[in-house]
Amino acid sequence: MKFRSLWRTAPLFASALLLGATALAQPIRIGVITDRVGAAKAYAEPVLQGVQFAIQELNAGGGVLNRPIELQVEDDQGRPDLSASAARKLVDAGAAFILSISLTSATQQAQSVTVQTGTPHLTPSNSGDTLTTQIDNPNFWQTGPLAxxxxxxxxxxxxxxxxxxxxxxxxxxxxxxxxxxxxxxxxxxxxxxxxxxxxxxxxxxxxxxxxxxxxxxxxxxxxxxxxxxxxxxxxxxxxxxxxxxxxxxxxxxxxxxxxxxxxxxxxxxxxxxxAVDPGKPQAKRFFEAYAKATGSAPQNVNGYGYDGIMLIADAIRRAGSTDKQKVREAMQAVRAFDGVLGAQGSHYGFQDGKRTGFDVNGLVxxxxxxxxxxxxxxxxxx
Structure with a gap:
Protein backbone atom coordinates (compact mmCIF):
# COMPACT_ATOMS: atom_id res chain seq x y z
CA MET A 1 0.00 0.00 0.00
CA LYS A 2 2.78 2.38 0.84
CA PHE A 3 4.51 1.79 -2.53
CA ARG A 4 1.24 2.26 -4.45
CA SER A 5 0.58 5.52 -2.60
CA LEU A 6 4.03 6.83 -3.48
CA TRP A 7 3.58 5.81 -7.11
CA ARG A 8 0.31 7.74 -7.29
CA THR A 9 1.79 10.92 -5.80
CA ALA A 10 4.98 10.82 -7.91
CA PRO A 11 3.46 12.74 -10.87
CA LEU A 12 2.22 15.45 -8.51
CA PHE A 13 5.65 15.68 -6.93
CA ALA A 14 7.30 15.88 -10.36
CA SER A 15 4.90 18.61 -11.44
CA ALA A 16 5.69 20.59 -8.30
CA LEU A 17 9.40 20.26 -9.01
CA LEU A 18 8.87 21.43 -12.59
CA LEU A 19 6.86 24.46 -11.46
CA GLY A 20 9.51 25.26 -8.90
CA ALA A 21 12.24 24.99 -11.52
CA THR A 22 10.30 27.29 -13.85
CA ALA A 23 9.84 29.83 -11.08
CA LEU A 24 13.58 29.80 -10.38
CA ALA A 25 14.61 29.83 -14.06
CA GLN A 26 16.40 32.86 -15.45
CA PRO A 27 13.73 35.14 -16.94
CA ILE A 28 13.66 36.04 -20.60
CA ARG A 29 13.82 39.82 -20.70
CA ILE A 30 11.79 41.63 -23.36
CA GLY A 31 12.39 45.36 -23.68
CA VAL A 32 9.72 47.82 -24.80
CA ILE A 33 10.32 51.38 -25.98
CA THR A 34 7.10 53.33 -25.62
CA ASP A 35 5.87 56.93 -25.51
CA ARG A 36 4.08 57.91 -22.32
CA VAL A 37 3.95 61.69 -22.75
CA GLY A 38 4.50 62.57 -26.41
CA ALA A 39 2.58 62.50 -29.68
CA ALA A 40 2.40 58.69 -29.84
CA LYS A 41 0.92 58.28 -26.35
CA ALA A 42 -2.67 57.86 -27.60
CA TYR A 43 -1.92 54.59 -29.36
CA ALA A 44 1.27 53.54 -27.55
CA GLU A 45 -0.59 53.08 -24.25
CA PRO A 46 -3.18 50.57 -25.56
CA VAL A 47 -0.47 48.76 -27.54
CA LEU A 48 1.49 48.39 -24.30
CA GLN A 49 -1.63 47.04 -22.59
CA GLY A 50 -1.79 44.36 -25.28
CA VAL A 51 1.87 43.55 -24.64
CA GLN A 52 1.24 43.18 -20.92
CA PHE A 53 -1.77 40.94 -21.48
CA ALA A 54 0.22 38.67 -23.81
CA ILE A 55 3.01 38.28 -21.25
CA GLN A 56 0.46 37.55 -18.54
CA GLU A 57 -0.97 34.76 -20.70
CA LEU A 58 2.44 33.33 -21.53
CA ASN A 59 3.62 33.31 -17.92
CA ALA A 60 0.37 31.70 -16.76
CA GLY A 61 1.13 28.89 -19.19
CA GLY A 62 4.68 28.33 -17.96
CA GLY A 63 6.50 31.04 -19.89
CA VAL A 64 8.68 30.32 -22.93
CA LEU A 65 11.21 27.47 -22.87
CA ASN A 66 10.09 26.96 -19.24
CA ARG A 67 11.33 30.44 -18.42
CA PRO A 68 9.16 33.38 -17.30
CA ILE A 69 8.98 36.52 -19.42
CA GLU A 70 10.10 39.71 -17.73
CA LEU A 71 9.06 43.03 -19.25
CA GLN A 72 11.33 46.08 -19.16
CA VAL A 73 9.78 49.36 -20.31
CA GLU A 74 11.55 52.57 -21.32
CA ASP A 75 9.84 55.84 -22.27
CA ASP A 76 11.43 57.78 -25.14
CA GLN A 77 8.67 60.47 -25.06
CA GLY A 78 8.32 60.01 -28.82
CA ARG A 79 11.71 61.68 -29.28
CA PRO A 80 14.25 60.12 -31.67
CA ASP A 81 17.12 61.56 -29.64
CA LEU A 82 15.98 59.59 -26.59
CA SER A 83 14.99 56.38 -28.36
CA ALA A 84 18.53 55.21 -29.07
CA SER A 85 19.45 55.80 -25.42
CA ALA A 86 16.45 53.75 -24.35
CA ALA A 87 17.49 50.92 -26.68
CA ARG A 88 21.04 50.99 -25.31
CA LYS A 89 19.73 50.82 -21.74
CA LEU A 90 17.59 47.79 -22.60
CA VAL A 91 20.45 46.01 -24.34
CA ASP A 92 22.75 46.64 -21.38
CA ALA A 93 20.04 45.24 -19.06
CA GLY A 94 20.06 41.98 -21.00
CA ALA A 95 17.01 42.32 -23.24
CA ALA A 96 16.74 39.33 -25.56
CA PHE A 97 14.39 41.24 -27.86
CA ILE A 98 13.24 44.87 -28.16
CA LEU A 99 9.75 46.00 -29.13
CA SER A 100 9.28 49.60 -30.35
CA ILE A 101 5.80 51.13 -30.02
CA SER A 102 6.74 54.82 -30.16
CA LEU A 103 6.80 57.18 -33.16
CA THR A 104 8.16 55.92 -36.48
CA SER A 105 11.03 58.42 -36.38
CA ALA A 106 11.98 57.26 -32.87
CA THR A 107 11.90 53.61 -33.93
CA GLN A 108 14.17 54.45 -36.83
CA GLN A 109 16.72 55.96 -34.47
CA ALA A 110 16.55 53.01 -32.05
CA GLN A 111 17.73 50.79 -34.89
CA SER A 112 21.16 52.39 -34.70
CA VAL A 113 21.63 50.38 -31.49
CA THR A 114 20.04 47.11 -32.54
CA VAL A 115 21.97 46.93 -35.81
CA GLN A 116 25.22 47.47 -33.89
CA THR A 117 24.49 44.98 -31.11
CA GLY A 118 22.67 42.35 -33.19
CA THR A 119 19.65 42.57 -30.89
CA PRO A 120 16.36 41.36 -32.43
CA HIS A 121 14.00 44.32 -32.76
CA LEU A 122 10.35 44.49 -33.84
CA THR A 123 7.74 47.21 -34.26
CA PRO A 124 4.21 45.79 -34.25
CA SER A 125 2.45 49.10 -34.85
CA ASN A 126 4.59 51.56 -36.85
CA SER A 127 3.46 51.99 -40.47
CA GLY A 128 6.20 54.02 -42.18
CA ASP A 129 7.25 52.40 -45.47
CA THR A 130 10.94 53.28 -45.03
CA LEU A 131 11.58 51.67 -41.64
CA THR A 132 13.14 48.57 -43.19
CA THR A 133 14.82 50.31 -46.12
CA GLN A 134 16.72 53.33 -44.75
CA ILE A 135 18.92 51.21 -42.49
CA ASP A 136 20.29 47.81 -43.52
CA ASN A 137 19.38 46.11 -40.25
CA PRO A 138 18.82 42.33 -40.54
CA ASN A 139 17.76 42.31 -36.87
CA PHE A 140 14.70 44.52 -37.39
CA TRP A 141 11.16 43.62 -38.49
CA GLN A 142 7.93 45.53 -38.94
CA THR A 143 4.45 44.00 -38.64
CA GLY A 144 2.46 47.22 -38.51
CA PRO A 145 0.50 47.68 -41.77
CA LEU A 146 2.44 49.83 -44.22
CA ALA A 147 1.10 53.27 -45.07
CA ALA A 275 -6.29 46.24 -39.18
CA VAL A 276 -9.02 44.47 -37.20
CA ASP A 277 -11.67 42.28 -38.76
CA PRO A 278 -14.18 41.65 -35.95
CA GLY A 279 -15.35 38.46 -37.68
CA LYS A 280 -11.92 36.82 -37.56
CA PRO A 281 -11.90 33.89 -35.08
CA GLN A 282 -8.52 34.88 -33.58
CA ALA A 283 -9.80 38.43 -33.01
CA LYS A 284 -12.98 37.19 -31.36
CA ARG A 285 -11.05 34.93 -28.98
CA PHE A 286 -8.61 37.67 -28.09
CA PHE A 287 -11.25 40.32 -27.36
CA GLU A 288 -13.27 37.90 -25.21
CA ALA A 289 -10.19 36.79 -23.25
CA TYR A 290 -8.93 40.35 -22.81
CA ALA A 291 -12.28 41.61 -21.52
CA LYS A 292 -12.58 38.70 -19.09
CA ALA A 293 -9.03 39.06 -17.76
CA THR A 294 -8.90 42.85 -17.46
CA GLY A 295 -12.53 43.75 -16.82
CA SER A 296 -12.30 46.49 -19.45
CA ALA A 297 -13.50 46.74 -23.04
CA PRO A 298 -10.73 45.77 -25.47
CA GLN A 299 -9.57 48.16 -28.18
CA ASN A 300 -8.39 47.25 -31.66
CA VAL A 301 -4.96 48.74 -30.90
CA ASN A 302 -4.42 46.24 -28.05
CA GLY A 303 -4.01 43.58 -30.73
CA TYR A 304 -0.77 45.10 -32.03
CA GLY A 305 1.05 44.56 -28.76
CA TYR A 306 -0.44 41.11 -28.25
CA ASP A 307 0.57 39.90 -31.72
CA GLY A 308 4.05 41.39 -31.34
CA ILE A 309 4.78 39.47 -28.15
CA MET A 310 3.30 36.25 -29.53
CA LEU A 311 5.52 36.51 -32.63
CA ILE A 312 8.56 37.01 -30.42
CA ALA A 313 7.62 34.07 -28.17
CA ASP A 314 7.13 31.86 -31.24
CA ALA A 315 10.56 32.80 -32.61
CA ILE A 316 12.31 32.12 -29.28
CA ARG A 317 10.57 28.72 -29.00
CA ARG A 318 11.65 27.70 -32.48
CA ALA A 319 15.17 28.99 -31.87
CA GLY A 320 15.32 26.86 -28.71
CA SER A 321 17.19 29.62 -26.88
CA THR A 322 17.61 33.38 -26.62
CA ASP A 323 20.79 33.33 -28.69
CA LYS A 324 20.42 36.47 -30.79
CA GLN A 325 21.53 34.93 -34.08
CA LYS A 326 19.26 31.90 -33.68
CA VAL A 327 16.30 34.09 -32.74
CA ARG A 328 16.99 36.35 -35.73
CA GLU A 329 16.95 33.36 -38.07
CA ALA A 330 13.75 32.04 -36.50
CA MET A 331 11.98 35.38 -36.85
CA GLN A 332 13.02 35.76 -40.47
CA ALA A 333 11.65 32.28 -41.15
CA VAL A 334 8.07 33.26 -40.18
CA ARG A 335 5.78 32.51 -43.12
CA ALA A 336 2.15 32.04 -42.01
CA PHE A 337 1.61 33.18 -38.44
CA ASP A 338 -2.04 33.62 -37.45
CA GLY A 339 -2.52 36.75 -35.36
CA VAL A 340 -5.33 38.80 -33.91
CA LEU A 341 -4.89 41.47 -36.55
CA GLY A 342 -5.59 41.23 -40.25
CA ALA A 343 -8.57 40.22 -42.34
CA GLN A 344 -9.86 36.66 -42.23
CA GLY A 345 -7.44 34.40 -44.07
CA SER A 346 -4.48 36.80 -43.79
CA HIS A 347 -1.22 35.94 -41.99
CA TYR A 348 2.03 37.49 -40.84
CA GLY A 349 5.10 36.41 -42.78
CA PHE A 350 8.52 37.59 -43.95
CA GLN A 351 8.59 36.00 -47.41
CA ASP A 352 11.50 36.37 -49.81
CA GLY A 353 13.79 37.87 -47.18
CA LYS A 354 11.52 40.86 -46.58
CA ARG A 355 11.25 42.32 -43.09
CA THR A 356 7.75 43.79 -43.39
CA GLY A 357 5.30 41.12 -42.31
CA PHE A 358 1.72 42.43 -42.50
CA ASP A 359 -0.29 40.90 -45.34
CA VAL A 360 -0.75 43.52 -48.08
CA ASN A 361 -4.40 42.44 -48.37
CA GLY A 362 -4.91 42.15 -44.61
CA LEU A 363 -6.46 45.57 -44.04
CA VAL A 364 -10.18 46.29 -44.07
Whole structure:
Protein backbone atom coordinates (compact mmCIF):
# COMPACT_ATOMS: atom_id res chain seq x y z
CA MET A 1 0.00 0.00 0.00
CA LYS A 2 2.78 2.38 0.84
CA PHE A 3 4.51 1.79 -2.53
CA ARG A 4 1.24 2.26 -4.45
CA SER A 5 0.58 5.52 -2.60
CA LEU A 6 4.03 6.83 -3.48
CA TRP A 7 3.58 5.81 -7.11
CA ARG A 8 0.31 7.74 -7.29
CA THR A 9 1.79 10.92 -5.80
CA ALA A 10 4.98 10.82 -7.91
CA PRO A 11 3.46 12.74 -10.87
CA LEU A 12 2.22 15.45 -8.51
CA PHE A 13 5.65 15.68 -6.93
CA ALA A 14 7.30 15.88 -10.36
CA SER A 15 4.90 18.61 -11.44
CA ALA A 16 5.69 20.59 -8.30
CA LEU A 17 9.40 20.26 -9.01
CA LEU A 18 8.87 21.43 -12.59
CA LEU A 19 6.86 24.46 -11.46
CA GLY A 20 9.51 25.26 -8.90
CA ALA A 21 12.24 24.99 -11.52
CA THR A 22 10.30 27.29 -13.85
CA ALA A 23 9.84 29.83 -11.08
CA LEU A 24 13.58 29.80 -10.38
CA ALA A 25 14.61 29.83 -14.06
CA GLN A 26 16.40 32.86 -15.45
CA PRO A 27 13.73 35.14 -16.94
CA ILE A 28 13.66 36.04 -20.60
CA ARG A 29 13.82 39.82 -20.70
CA ILE A 30 11.79 41.63 -23.36
CA GLY A 31 12.39 45.36 -23.68
CA VAL A 32 9.72 47.82 -24.80
CA ILE A 33 10.32 51.38 -25.98
CA THR A 34 7.10 53.33 -25.62
CA ASP A 35 5.87 56.93 -25.51
CA ARG A 36 4.08 57.91 -22.32
CA VAL A 37 3.95 61.69 -22.75
CA GLY A 38 4.50 62.57 -26.41
CA ALA A 39 2.58 62.50 -29.68
CA ALA A 40 2.40 58.69 -29.84
CA LYS A 41 0.92 58.28 -26.35
CA ALA A 42 -2.67 57.86 -27.60
CA TYR A 43 -1.92 54.59 -29.36
CA ALA A 44 1.27 53.54 -27.55
CA GLU A 45 -0.59 53.08 -24.25
CA PRO A 46 -3.18 50.57 -25.56
CA VAL A 47 -0.47 48.76 -27.54
CA LEU A 48 1.49 48.39 -24.30
CA GLN A 49 -1.63 47.04 -22.59
CA GLY A 50 -1.79 44.36 -25.28
CA VAL A 51 1.87 43.55 -24.64
CA GLN A 52 1.24 43.18 -20.92
CA PHE A 53 -1.77 40.94 -21.48
CA ALA A 54 0.22 38.67 -23.81
CA ILE A 55 3.01 38.28 -21.25
CA GLN A 56 0.46 37.55 -18.54
CA GLU A 57 -0.97 34.76 -20.70
CA LEU A 58 2.44 33.33 -21.53
CA ASN A 59 3.62 33.31 -17.92
CA ALA A 60 0.37 31.70 -16.76
CA GLY A 61 1.13 28.89 -19.19
CA GLY A 62 4.68 28.33 -17.96
CA GLY A 63 6.50 31.04 -19.89
CA VAL A 64 8.68 30.32 -22.93
CA LEU A 65 11.21 27.47 -22.87
CA ASN A 66 10.09 26.96 -19.24
CA ARG A 67 11.33 30.44 -18.42
CA PRO A 68 9.16 33.38 -17.30
CA ILE A 69 8.98 36.52 -19.42
CA GLU A 70 10.10 39.71 -17.73
CA LEU A 71 9.06 43.03 -19.25
CA GLN A 72 11.33 46.08 -19.16
CA VAL A 73 9.78 49.36 -20.31
CA GLU A 74 11.55 52.57 -21.32
CA ASP A 75 9.84 55.84 -22.27
CA ASP A 76 11.43 57.78 -25.14
CA GLN A 77 8.67 60.47 -25.06
CA GLY A 78 8.32 60.01 -28.82
CA ARG A 79 11.71 61.68 -29.28
CA PRO A 80 14.25 60.12 -31.67
CA ASP A 81 17.12 61.56 -29.64
CA LEU A 82 15.98 59.59 -26.59
CA SER A 83 14.99 56.38 -28.36
CA ALA A 84 18.53 55.21 -29.07
CA SER A 85 19.45 55.80 -25.42
CA ALA A 86 16.45 53.75 -24.35
CA ALA A 87 17.49 50.92 -26.68
CA ARG A 88 21.04 50.99 -25.31
CA LYS A 89 19.73 50.82 -21.74
CA LEU A 90 17.59 47.79 -22.60
CA VAL A 91 20.45 46.01 -24.34
CA ASP A 92 22.75 46.64 -21.38
CA ALA A 93 20.04 45.24 -19.06
CA GLY A 94 20.06 41.98 -21.00
CA ALA A 95 17.01 42.32 -23.24
CA ALA A 96 16.74 39.33 -25.56
CA PHE A 97 14.39 41.24 -27.86
CA ILE A 98 13.24 44.87 -28.16
CA LEU A 99 9.75 46.00 -29.13
CA SER A 100 9.28 49.60 -30.35
CA ILE A 101 5.80 51.13 -30.02
CA SER A 102 6.74 54.82 -30.16
CA LEU A 103 6.80 57.18 -33.16
CA THR A 104 8.16 55.92 -36.48
CA SER A 105 11.03 58.42 -36.38
CA ALA A 106 11.98 57.26 -32.87
CA THR A 107 11.90 53.61 -33.93
CA GLN A 108 14.17 54.45 -36.83
CA GLN A 109 16.72 55.96 -34.47
CA ALA A 110 16.55 53.01 -32.05
CA GLN A 111 17.73 50.79 -34.89
CA SER A 112 21.16 52.39 -34.70
CA VAL A 113 21.63 50.38 -31.49
CA THR A 114 20.04 47.11 -32.54
CA VAL A 115 21.97 46.93 -35.81
CA GLN A 116 25.22 47.47 -33.89
CA THR A 117 24.49 44.98 -31.11
CA GLY A 118 22.67 42.35 -33.19
CA THR A 119 19.65 42.57 -30.89
CA PRO A 120 16.36 41.36 -32.43
CA HIS A 121 14.00 44.32 -32.76
CA LEU A 122 10.35 44.49 -33.84
CA THR A 123 7.74 47.21 -34.26
CA PRO A 124 4.21 45.79 -34.25
CA SER A 125 2.45 49.10 -34.85
CA ASN A 126 4.59 51.56 -36.85
CA SER A 127 3.46 51.99 -40.47
CA GLY A 128 6.20 54.02 -42.18
CA ASP A 129 7.25 52.40 -45.47
CA THR A 130 10.94 53.28 -45.03
CA LEU A 131 11.58 51.67 -41.64
CA THR A 132 13.14 48.57 -43.19
CA THR A 133 14.82 50.31 -46.12
CA GLN A 134 16.72 53.33 -44.75
CA ILE A 135 18.92 51.21 -42.49
CA ASP A 136 20.29 47.81 -43.52
CA ASN A 137 19.38 46.11 -40.25
CA PRO A 138 18.82 42.33 -40.54
CA ASN A 139 17.76 42.31 -36.87
CA PHE A 140 14.70 44.52 -37.39
CA TRP A 141 11.16 43.62 -38.49
CA GLN A 142 7.93 45.53 -38.94
CA THR A 143 4.45 44.00 -38.64
CA GLY A 144 2.46 47.22 -38.51
CA PRO A 145 0.50 47.68 -41.77
CA LEU A 146 2.44 49.83 -44.22
CA ALA A 147 1.10 53.27 -45.07
CA UNK A 148 1.13 52.34 -48.76
CA UNK A 149 -1.17 49.39 -48.06
CA UNK A 150 -3.48 51.61 -46.03
CA UNK A 151 -3.80 54.07 -48.92
CA UNK A 152 -4.30 51.26 -51.45
CA UNK A 153 -7.03 49.66 -49.33
CA UNK A 154 -9.06 52.85 -48.92
CA UNK A 155 -8.64 53.70 -52.61
CA UNK A 156 -9.82 50.21 -53.58
CA UNK A 157 -12.98 50.89 -51.56
CA UNK A 158 -13.39 54.30 -53.23
CA UNK A 159 -13.05 52.67 -56.63
CA UNK A 160 -15.74 50.13 -55.76
CA UNK A 161 -18.09 53.05 -55.00
CA UNK A 162 -17.32 54.67 -58.38
CA UNK A 163 -16.48 58.09 -56.94
CA UNK A 164 -15.55 60.52 -59.75
CA UNK A 165 -14.91 63.79 -57.88
CA UNK A 166 -13.37 63.90 -54.40
CA UNK A 167 -11.99 66.41 -51.89
CA UNK A 168 -8.95 66.07 -49.66
CA UNK A 169 -8.57 67.73 -46.27
CA UNK A 170 -5.60 67.21 -43.96
CA UNK A 171 -3.25 69.00 -41.58
CA UNK A 172 0.15 70.67 -41.86
CA UNK A 173 2.25 68.11 -39.97
CA UNK A 174 5.00 66.32 -41.86
CA UNK A 175 3.26 62.95 -41.67
CA UNK A 176 -0.11 64.51 -42.44
CA UNK A 177 1.25 66.15 -45.58
CA UNK A 178 2.93 62.91 -46.64
CA UNK A 179 -0.36 61.04 -46.16
CA UNK A 180 -2.19 63.64 -48.26
CA UNK A 181 0.39 63.35 -51.04
CA UNK A 182 0.09 59.55 -51.03
CA UNK A 183 -3.69 59.70 -51.27
CA UNK A 184 -3.60 62.36 -53.97
CA UNK A 185 -1.18 60.34 -56.10
CA UNK A 186 -3.29 57.21 -55.76
CA UNK A 187 -6.54 59.06 -56.50
CA UNK A 188 -5.14 60.69 -59.61
CA UNK A 189 -3.71 57.36 -60.80
CA UNK A 190 -7.27 56.04 -60.78
CA UNK A 191 -8.43 58.97 -62.93
CA UNK A 192 -10.50 60.41 -60.08
CA UNK A 193 -10.65 64.21 -60.05
CA UNK A 194 -9.53 66.12 -56.94
CA UNK A 195 -11.93 69.07 -56.88
CA UNK A 196 -10.78 70.58 -53.56
CA UNK A 197 -7.75 70.30 -51.31
CA UNK A 198 -7.78 71.91 -47.86
CA UNK A 199 -5.49 72.07 -44.82
CA UNK A 200 -6.43 72.60 -41.17
CA UNK A 201 -3.29 73.92 -39.43
CA UNK A 202 -2.15 72.40 -36.17
CA UNK A 203 -3.68 74.33 -33.28
CA UNK A 204 -6.63 75.65 -35.29
CA UNK A 205 -9.87 76.29 -33.41
CA UNK A 206 -12.24 75.92 -36.37
CA UNK A 207 -12.51 74.09 -39.69
CA UNK A 208 -15.65 75.87 -40.86
CA UNK A 209 -13.96 77.79 -43.69
CA UNK A 210 -12.30 74.68 -45.09
CA UNK A 211 -15.53 72.71 -45.01
CA UNK A 212 -17.47 75.57 -46.66
CA UNK A 213 -15.06 75.51 -49.61
CA UNK A 214 -15.35 71.73 -49.82
CA UNK A 215 -19.16 71.98 -49.84
CA UNK A 216 -18.96 74.52 -52.68
CA UNK A 217 -16.86 72.07 -54.74
CA UNK A 218 -19.64 69.41 -54.51
CA UNK A 219 -17.41 66.30 -54.22
CA UNK A 220 -18.73 62.72 -54.34
CA UNK A 221 -16.65 61.93 -51.23
CA UNK A 222 -14.26 63.61 -48.79
CA UNK A 223 -10.94 62.01 -47.82
CA UNK A 224 -9.72 62.91 -44.31
CA UNK A 225 -5.94 62.57 -44.57
CA UNK A 226 -4.77 64.35 -41.40
CA UNK A 227 -3.30 62.60 -38.37
CA UNK A 228 -4.16 65.11 -35.63
CA UNK A 229 -7.16 64.03 -33.57
CA UNK A 230 -8.24 67.55 -32.39
CA UNK A 231 -8.09 68.96 -35.93
CA UNK A 232 -9.90 65.95 -37.38
CA UNK A 233 -12.57 66.45 -34.73
CA UNK A 234 -12.98 70.06 -35.88
CA UNK A 235 -13.52 68.79 -39.42
CA UNK A 236 -16.15 66.32 -38.30
CA UNK A 237 -17.96 69.02 -36.33
CA UNK A 238 -17.95 71.43 -39.28
CA UNK A 239 -19.16 68.65 -41.59
CA UNK A 240 -22.13 67.92 -39.33
CA UNK A 241 -23.02 71.57 -38.66
CA UNK A 242 -22.99 72.44 -42.37
CA UNK A 243 -25.14 69.47 -43.28
CA UNK A 244 -22.79 67.88 -45.83
CA UNK A 245 -23.87 64.51 -47.22
CA UNK A 246 -20.79 63.39 -49.20
CA UNK A 247 -19.34 60.22 -47.61
CA UNK A 248 -16.33 60.69 -45.31
CA UNK A 249 -13.35 58.36 -45.80
CA UNK A 250 -10.82 58.42 -42.96
CA UNK A 251 -7.23 57.19 -42.97
CA UNK A 252 -5.80 54.67 -40.52
CA UNK A 253 -5.63 57.29 -37.77
CA UNK A 254 -9.39 57.00 -37.35
CA UNK A 255 -8.96 53.48 -35.97
CA UNK A 256 -7.37 54.84 -32.78
CA UNK A 257 -9.59 54.49 -29.68
CA UNK A 258 -9.56 58.12 -28.55
CA UNK A 259 -11.96 59.22 -31.30
CA UNK A 260 -14.84 57.52 -29.46
CA UNK A 261 -14.48 60.07 -26.63
CA UNK A 262 -13.15 63.27 -28.20
CA UNK A 263 -15.37 63.09 -31.31
CA UNK A 264 -18.40 61.62 -29.56
CA UNK A 265 -21.58 62.04 -31.59
CA UNK A 266 -19.72 62.99 -34.78
CA UNK A 267 -18.46 59.65 -36.10
CA UNK A 268 -21.49 57.74 -37.33
CA UNK A 269 -21.03 56.57 -40.93
CA UNK A 270 -17.35 57.53 -41.27
CA UNK A 271 -15.51 54.84 -43.26
CA UNK A 272 -11.92 54.20 -42.20
CA UNK A 273 -9.03 51.78 -42.67
CA UNK A 274 -8.46 49.27 -39.87
CA ALA A 275 -6.29 46.24 -39.18
CA VAL A 276 -9.02 44.47 -37.20
CA ASP A 277 -11.67 42.28 -38.76
CA PRO A 278 -14.18 41.65 -35.95
CA GLY A 279 -15.35 38.46 -37.68
CA LYS A 280 -11.92 36.82 -37.56
CA PRO A 281 -11.90 33.89 -35.08
CA GLN A 282 -8.52 34.88 -33.58
CA ALA A 283 -9.80 38.43 -33.01
CA LYS A 284 -12.98 37.19 -31.36
CA ARG A 285 -11.05 34.93 -28.98
CA PHE A 286 -8.61 37.67 -28.09
CA PHE A 287 -11.25 40.32 -27.36
CA GLU A 288 -13.27 37.90 -25.21
CA ALA A 289 -10.19 36.79 -23.25
CA TYR A 290 -8.93 40.35 -22.81
CA ALA A 291 -12.28 41.61 -21.52
CA LYS A 292 -12.58 38.70 -19.09
CA ALA A 293 -9.03 39.06 -17.76
CA THR A 294 -8.90 42.85 -17.46
CA GLY A 295 -12.53 43.75 -16.82
CA SER A 296 -12.30 46.49 -19.45
CA ALA A 297 -13.50 46.74 -23.04
CA PRO A 298 -10.73 45.77 -25.47
CA GLN A 299 -9.57 48.16 -28.18
CA ASN A 300 -8.39 47.25 -31.66
CA VAL A 301 -4.96 48.74 -30.90
CA ASN A 302 -4.42 46.24 -28.05
CA GLY A 303 -4.01 43.58 -30.73
CA TYR A 304 -0.77 45.10 -32.03
CA GLY A 305 1.05 44.56 -28.76
CA TYR A 306 -0.44 41.11 -28.25
CA ASP A 307 0.57 39.90 -31.72
CA GLY A 308 4.05 41.39 -31.34
CA ILE A 309 4.78 39.47 -28.15
CA MET A 310 3.30 36.25 -29.53
CA LEU A 311 5.52 36.51 -32.63
CA ILE A 312 8.56 37.01 -30.42
CA ALA A 313 7.62 34.07 -28.17
CA ASP A 314 7.13 31.86 -31.24
CA ALA A 315 10.56 32.80 -32.61
CA ILE A 316 12.31 32.12 -29.28
CA ARG A 317 10.57 28.72 -29.00
CA ARG A 318 11.65 27.70 -32.48
CA ALA A 319 15.17 28.99 -31.87
CA GLY A 320 15.32 26.86 -28.71
CA SER A 321 17.19 29.62 -26.88
CA THR A 322 17.61 33.38 -26.62
CA ASP A 323 20.79 33.33 -28.69
CA LYS A 324 20.42 36.47 -30.79
CA GLN A 325 21.53 34.93 -34.08
CA LYS A 326 19.26 31.90 -33.68
CA VAL A 327 16.30 34.09 -32.74
CA ARG A 328 16.99 36.35 -35.73
CA GLU A 329 16.95 33.36 -38.07
CA ALA A 330 13.75 32.04 -36.50
CA MET A 331 11.98 35.38 -36.85
CA GLN A 332 13.02 35.76 -40.47
CA ALA A 333 11.65 32.28 -41.15
CA VAL A 334 8.07 33.26 -40.18
CA ARG A 335 5.78 32.51 -43.12
CA ALA A 336 2.15 32.04 -42.01
CA PHE A 337 1.61 33.18 -38.44
CA ASP A 338 -2.04 33.62 -37.45
CA GLY A 339 -2.52 36.75 -35.36
CA VAL A 340 -5.33 38.80 -33.91
CA LEU A 341 -4.89 41.47 -36.55
CA GLY A 342 -5.59 41.23 -40.25
CA ALA A 343 -8.57 40.22 -42.34
CA GLN A 344 -9.86 36.66 -42.23
CA GLY A 345 -7.44 34.40 -44.07
CA SER A 346 -4.48 36.80 -43.79
CA HIS A 347 -1.22 35.94 -41.99
CA TYR A 348 2.03 37.49 -40.84
CA GLY A 349 5.10 36.41 -42.78
CA PHE A 350 8.52 37.59 -43.95
CA GLN A 351 8.59 36.00 -47.41
CA ASP A 352 11.50 36.37 -49.81
CA GLY A 353 13.79 37.87 -47.18
CA LYS A 354 11.52 40.86 -46.58
CA ARG A 355 11.25 42.32 -43.09
CA THR A 356 7.75 43.79 -43.39
CA GLY A 357 5.30 41.12 -42.31
CA PHE A 358 1.72 42.43 -42.50
CA ASP A 359 -0.29 40.90 -45.34
CA VAL A 360 -0.75 43.52 -48.08
CA ASN A 361 -4.40 42.44 -48.37
CA GLY A 362 -4.91 42.15 -44.61
CA LEU A 363 -6.46 45.57 -44.04
CA VAL A 364 -10.18 46.29 -44.07
CA UNK A 365 -12.41 49.32 -44.44
CA UNK A 366 -14.95 49.62 -41.62
CA UNK A 367 -17.69 52.09 -40.79
CA UNK A 368 -18.43 53.76 -37.48
CA UNK A 369 -21.82 52.81 -36.09
CA UNK A 370 -22.58 55.54 -33.61
CA UNK A 371 -19.29 56.10 -31.79
CA UNK A 372 -17.91 52.56 -32.18
CA UNK A 373 -16.12 50.86 -35.07
CA UNK A 374 -18.65 48.62 -36.78
CA UNK A 375 -19.17 46.52 -39.88
CA UNK A 376 -16.58 45.70 -42.53
CA UNK A 377 -17.30 47.40 -45.87
CA UNK A 378 -14.31 46.23 -47.91
CA UNK A 379 -11.29 43.90 -47.62
CA UNK A 380 -7.82 44.32 -49.11
CA UNK A 381 -6.36 46.31 -51.99
CA UNK A 382 -8.37 44.70 -54.79
Missing amino acids: SSQVATLLAYAKSKAFKRVALVGDNTGLGQLTTQSFKAGIQAQKIEVVAEEVVPRGANSADAQMQRIRAARPDAVFLTGILVPENTLLLRAYRLQGLKAPLLGNFNFSTPQYASVAKGLLDGVAFVD VRAYEGDRPGRVLHVGTR
